[in-house]
Every structure is written in structure tokens, then in C-alpha cells.
Amino acid sequence: MRAYGRRHRRWNRRNPQPLLVVPDEPLTLVVLAAIGRTLFRYRSEVAPVFLALVLVVVGSVLHHSRPGAWPVVTLVTVLAATVAVRGWPWGLTRSAERGYATTTTTLTGGWLAAATALGPTRSPLPTLLILAVVALGVPWWAHRRRRARVRVDRVINAWPNLAEQIGLAGSRIMSAVVDTWGWRARIKLRPGQSVADVIARVLAIESALGTRPGAVRVERDPAHAGRCTMRVLAADPHTGAIPWPGPTSRSLADPIELGVFEDATPVRIALLRRHALIGGTTDSGKSGVLNVVLGNLAACTDVVLWGIDLKGGMELRPWAPCLARLATTPDEATELLADAVAVLDARAHASGQDNTRVWKPTPAAPALVIVIDEYAELADTAPDAVGHAESIARRGRAVAVDLLAATQRPTQKAMGGGALRSQMSIRVCLRVRERRDVDLILDKGMLAAGWHAHTLDAPGKFYVLADGHNQPRRARAYLVTDDLVRQTAARYADQRPDLDPLSRAAIGSVSLSADGRYAAFVSSERHGPGESPAHARGQMSSRPSAERPLP
Numbered sequence: 001m002r003a004y005g006r007r008h009r010r011w012n013r014r015n016p017q018p019l020l021v022v023p024d025e026p027l028t029l030v031v032l033a034a035i036g037r038t039l040f041r042y043r044s045e046v047a048p049v050f051l052a053l054v055l056v057v058v059g060s061v062l063h064h065s066r067p068g069a070w071p072v073v074t075l076v077t078v079l080a081a082t083v084a085v086r087g088w089p090w091g092l093t094r095s096a097e098r099g100y101a102t103t104t105t106t107l108t109g110g111w112l113a114a115a116t117a118l119g120p121t122r123s124p125l126p127t128l129l130i131l132a133v134v135a136l137g138v139p140w141w142a143h144r145r146r147r148a149r150v151r152v153d154r155v156i157n158a159w160p161n162l163a164e165q166i167g168l169a170g171s172r173i174m175s176a177v178v179d180t181w182g183w184r185a186r187i188k189l190r191p192g193q194s195v196a197d198v199i200a201r202v203l204a205i206e207s208a209l210g211t212r213p214g215a216v217r218v219e220r221d222p223a224h225a226g227r228c229t230m231r232v233l234a235a236d237p238h239t240g241a242i243p244w245p246g247p248t249s250r251s252l253a254d255p256i257e258l259g260v261f262e263d264a265t266p267v268r269i270a271l272l273r274r275h276a277l278i279g280g281t282t283d284s285g286k287s288g289v290l291n292v293v294l295g296n297l298a299a300c301t302d303v304v305l306w307g308i309d310l311k312g313g314m315e316l317r318p319w320a321p322c323l324a325r326l327a328t329t330p331d332e333a334t335e336l337l338a339d340a341v342a343v344l345d346a347r348a349h350a351s352g353q354d355n356t357r358v359w360k361p362t363p364a365a366p367a368l369v370i371v372i373d374e375y376a377e378l379a380d381t382a383p384d385a386v387g388h389a390e391s392i393a394r395r396g397r398a399v400a401v402d403l404l405a406a407t408q409r410p411t412q413k414a415m416g417g418g419a420l421r422s423q424m425s426i427r428v429c430l431r432v433r434e435r436r437d438v439d440l441i442l443d444k445g446m447l448a449a450g451w452h453a454h455t456l457d458a459p460g461k462f463y464v465l466a467d468g469h470n471q472p473r474r475a476r477a478y479l480v481t482d483d484l485v486r487q488t489a490a491r492y493a494d495q496r497p498d499l500d501p502l503s504r505a506a507i508g509s510v511s512l513s514a515d516g517r518y519a520a521f522v523s524s525e526r527h528g529p530g531e532s533p534a535h536a537r538g539q540m541s542s543r544p545s546a547e548r549p550l551p
């Protein structure tokens with residue numbers, strides 16, 4: 001074979017074959033068509049130069065036909081720049097892009113007005129135009145999203161050929177969207193093809209698109225068996241820290257975005273009427289996850305936040321402006337949880353009287369979320385507090401008193417032999433040191449089912465088990481920097497709601513019972529004759545003495 005190849009090449013060198021082009025059309029036409037095709041293919045790249053040429057032509061026409069029209073051109077420029085500042089009509093959301101659009105519009109219109117009055121060749125207009133093309137062209141050519149969009153456009157154009165090569169002939173791309181991590185396309189399959197055919201050809205698609213291995217994911221379209229979504233990840237979302245984009249929820253009823261899965265889809269969890277457990281070894285990113293949750297809850301106007309941080313407030317104190325209470329000692333923690341049980345009892349009692357089964361959080365009657373950093377520490381140092389926590393875990397959901405506990409050591413003892421854990425319907429498992437911790441944090445059998453949290457290799461990476469998240473998919477939490485924590489806490493501090501009067505009164509009625517334990521007394525006597533508890537909710541408005549200021 002090799003000998004034949006060498007002989008063949010030698011023969012070719014001795015008998016060179018002239019390259020014959022025998023076009024059907026005249027050569028000029030063929031060349032023009034080739035230039036046209038190239039310009040069309042690279043239309044996005046040549047856009048700045050093309051725009052400059054259009055300006056010269058329009059400027060010259062206006063100068064010769066209506067040189068007095070420059071004030072009109074100026075006025076139109078001002079109007080267009082005003083529109084561009086707001087990001088219209090391109091739907092620009094980033095301030096840098098809006099700034100670029102405004103500058104380009106202003107310079108373009110300004111140059112055209114000058115060219116209309118003086119002529120496009122009058123010095124220094126040609127020099128200014130060349131300088132502007134270079135200065136505005138560089139950010140245009142370098143713009144990541146523009147380049148990504150162009151690449152996607154080319155894939156869409158080439159798809160019919162690619163599809164034929166990879167065995168999906170007849171399928172077509174209906175639409176495509178470029179985002180931070182790559183792009184996503186909706187594909188219409190040929191009748192008879194199914195999403196299983198596409199999934200079976202993922203490796204071929206990656207090869208045809210020239211992506212890195214593992215970059216293509218295919219999801220079925222729940223509404224149509226002949227359609228699917230193809231996700232192409234230009235970059236692995238988990239390679240570096242992912243900056244927190246800011247709060248995505250304004251109400252506890254909105255799902256909270258914790259981070260992103262490996263396929264760049266967001267991890268959304270609903271906290272309303274759910275308790276959450278966040279477990280992981282030291283430095284695995286537990287406080288990071290708590291920060292994302294707190295950043296979102298701080299922006300919700302229907303949640304009152306209480307915190308317990310027995311590391312002297314090290315982790316939660318930065319959120320103090322948004323926390324109605326913060327306990328940093330075992331005694332304070334016990335008192336805080338006892339008060340929460342009192343709130344729970346009062347609400348349960350009121351709901352029983354009203355025949356309302358659940359407490360619907362509103363800014364006037366907010367939910368109560370208690371965030372506990374290092375739950376195992378609490379279990380060790382404040383055994384009384386554990387009873388209250390378990391009571392809240394068992395009964396708090398219906399009356400919107402929720403627990404959010406992070407723990408480094410999910411021991412049987414800390415978890416109350418599993419009683420507390422079984423009430424936590426959201427489990428976030430960060431890196432663990434020992435394999436058996438996976439089952440302790442998530443549930444029995446989860447390690448065997450593929451939830452391999454011991455293999456997570458960077459802080460903030462986690463598995464989540466919750467409603468709608470029943471598969472072991474790796475995710476990474478957003479990183480909220482210390483500065484962002486401070487900014488977010490300061491921003492939402494004055495928008496925090498107060499507890500409703502009923503709950504505040506319940507805290508006021510907590511007293512130490514004979515056996516030294518806290519007890520809450522919520523009786524119908526507190527409401528006037530004929531008043532329902534709901535009525536009382538609206539009437540008792542004074543801040544109870546038991547609601548303590550932050551230490």
C-alpha cells in the first residue's frame with residue numbers, strides 16, 4: 001500500500017495535471033459569485049467596513065442633493081442614540097453592549113451629518129472614518145457573543161449536510177439561542193426519526209461539529225416526540241467558580257437558583273414549605289450554598305430570617321442586616337428555637353380556628369426561615385435546642401416555619417437518629433470525606449445509586465435530592481463573594497418584613513415552665529370574645545419584648 005502511494009506521488013510529480021476550470025458562465029461572473037459568497041459568509045466580520053462604505057455613499061448623495069439636511073440627520077441621530085441607550089431594538093441587556101451601541105450610533109450619525117454638510121471627502125472626515133472603523137471594529141470583532149452567534153449561524157446553514165453525514169438526514173434546526181456556556185438548538189426530526197436516534201449519534205454530532213468530547217447533550221421535547229433540544233457546551237461550566245448572578249426570587253414561592261448542573265441548566269429548588277439539609281466535609285462549600293440561599297431569601301419580602309451560628313457568628317454575621325435574629329451561643333440558640341416553636345404553635349392554632357390548612361406567606365404575614373450553620377455543633381452543645389428543631393421539622397411546613405441546616409458531621413446523633421433528616425425534603429450533598437456520609441446526608445442506598453459525593457473535586461460542587469431532582473447529576477453552586485454578601489445584605493436590609501402580630505404575640509407569651517423548659521402558651525383567651533385568630537393577626541401590632549435585637 002505504502003509503496004503504491006509513493007509510486008503514485010512520484011508519477012504525479014513527473015506528470016503534473018493542470019487544474020482545469022471550465023465554467024459554464026463567463027469567468028467574471030464566476031469570480032463575482034465567489035466574492036459575493038465569501039462576503040455573505042463573512043458578513044458579520046466585514047460589517048464595520050461595509051457600514052463605512054454605506055456612509056460614504058449616503059453622505060455623498062445627501063451632500064450633492066440636500067446639503068441643508070444635516071440638522072435633520074443630527075436630530076435622527078439624537079433620537080436613535082436615545083433608543084440605543086435603552087438597548088433597543090436589539091434587546092441588549094448588558095451595559096457595555098448598550099454603551100457600544102450608543103457610541104456607534106452617535107459617531108455614525110455625527111459623521112453622516114458632517115458629510116452631508118461638507119462632503120465626505122472634506123478633510124479630516126476620511127481620516128476620522130478610518131479611525132472610527134478601527135476603534136469601533138476591534139470590540140466588534142472581539143465580541144464573544146457575536147462570534148458565537150456567527151458560529152451557530154454557520155452550523156445552522158451547514159446542518160442539512162452534516163445531518164446527512166451523521167445519519168440524521170431530513171432533520172433540521174428550527175431555532176438556536178446563544179448563551180453564556182454555548183448554544184442550544186431546537187431540532188425537528190424527519191417523520192419516523194426519534195430522539196433516541198439523535199442520542200445514539202451524539203458522538204458523531206460532536207465529531208461533525210468539531211466540539212470537545214462530552215460537549216453535546218440531547219433532551220427530549222416533552223410536547224412533541226418528533227422534536228428535541230440539542231445543547232452544545234462550548235465550555236465546561238464547572239471548570240471555575242461561577243459568579244452569583246444575583247437574586248432570582250422575590251417571594252418564597254419562587255424557586256431559588258443555587259447554581260448550574262454540568263449541562264449548564266440551572267439548579268432550581270423551591271423552599272416554600274420544605275426543610276433543607278446541606279451536608280459536606282470542611283471546606284466543601286456549605287457556607288457558600290447558604291450564602292446563595294440567603295442572598296435570594298434576603299430579596300424575598302415574604303420571609304423573616306433568623307440565624308443560628310455557633311461559630312461565634314463568623315458565617316452568618318455578614319447577613320446580620322437582613323436577619324431579624326441571630327443566635328451565636330447555645331443558650332441563645334435554644335431560646336430562638338423555642339420562640340420558633342411558639343410561633344409555629346400559634347400559627348397552627350390560628351389555622352385550626354380558621355379552618356385554613358396552610359399558612360400562605362405574604363409581606364404582612366411572612367414565612368419564618370431559620371438558618372442553622374453547623375447543626376452538629378448545636379446538637380452537641382444545646383441538647384434542648386434539638387428537641388425544638390425536631391418539632392419544627394415535624395410540624396413547621398404547613399405554617400411556613402422552615403429549617404435550613406448545614407452540617408459538617410451528619411452523624412446519627414446529630415441527625416437525631418435520622419428523625420430530623422427524614423423531614424428534610426431538600427438535601428444538598430457537597431464533597432464528603434467518607435463514602436458512608438453520602439447515605440447519611442442523602443438517604444440509605446444513594447451511594448449505591450450513583451450519588452458519588454466523595455468524588456466531587458472542587459468546593460461548591462454538589463448533588464441535590466429534592467422534588468424534580470431525583471437523578472444523580474453533579475452541580476456547582478454559584479460563588480457569592482464576601483463583597484457581594486455585604487452589598488446584598490445592605491441593599492435589602494430596609495425591605496425586610498416584620499413577623500405578623502400573631503407570631504410576635506406568641507413569642508411574647510413564651511415563658512419558662514416549671515421543669516425549666518421553654519413553653520409557648522397560645523390560647524383563645526388572647527383573642528377577644530368573638531375574634532378569630534385571623535382577626536387577631538391584623539390587630540396586634542406592637543413589637544413584643546421577646547423579639548430581641550441582634551447581638
Ligand SMILES: Nc1ncnc2c1ncn2[C@@H]1O[C@H](COP(=O)(O)OP(=O)(O)OP(=O)(O)O)[C@@H](O)[C@H]1O
Nearest residue numbers: 241281282283284285286287288459460477478479
Ligand atoms: N461555589 C463555589 N465555587 C468556588 N469556590 C467556592 C464555592 N463555595 C465555596 N468556595 C470556596 O471554598 C472555600 C470553602 O468554602 P466554605 O467556607 O463555604 O466551606 P465550608 O464547607 O462552609 O467550610 P467549613 O466547614 O470550614 O465551614 C472558600 O475559600 C470558598 O471561597
